Amino acid sequence: MTDANCIFCRIARGEIPCAKVYEDEYVLAFLDLAPVHPGHTLVIPKTHHKDMLEIPAGLGSAVFAAIQKVAAAVLEATGAQGFNVMQNNRLAAGQTVFHIHWHIIPRFEGDGLEMWAQGKYADGAAMQQMAAKVAACL
Template sequence: MACIFCEILSGKRNGHIIYEDEKHIAILDKYPIDIGHSLVIPKEHHERITDMDSDSVGDMFSLVPKIANAVISVTGADAFSLGQNNGRAAKQIIPHVHVHIIPRYNHKGTIWTKRAISDDAELSELAKKIKDII
């Protein structure tokens, strides 16, 4: 089975990219837990974070504050959660390392399991707004 993130990186699949450098991309999650749910993804394919060297892990996590601040600024979120799953039993759906940045809103409460499918127009508009301030 092909890796969805590798297909986004190669241009074979569409992704709503909000950040990119030579080693990483950040995209909006297609099935967000809440508005602005984003993923920070290393371009080099590793299934689990334990397959990466510590410098690469540090480089990836060093992007989280920058991207989270942009997402919070655009969405008006009150807070955010981070998630990073490794392996099927941990509910890692795509076997390519990634960090979830999940905006949280006081008026909604914290929900981990509810997801909705966003349409491309909504994701494109939000991606542009976030990308413009990163």
């Protein structure tokens, strides 16, 4: 399944060029056009799935295997001391291309990149209430 207008589907079909770093039967990885740091790579399934709620579980294992391979290569190529794997779902979470994708971002000690501010629960009871609420929705 592909989407004729989706930019990542078009890249996967070869209609739009990319700086490809990895490809297999199910997955394509290429450099991000607006990298956080050089080597910032996107990993996408070749089939169109909007977000984590739509991707088939079986495809997830192929994507995860590709992320492992590509992340190791990014570390080696950039000399980074670490990396983040980021994945956003829906507009409110920062998703801008609605074809599921993972960012592999090389990280360096003292690079100044802050991921998010941390909050906290009012107390242990509030935390347990939220856990129960989430569990009830499963």
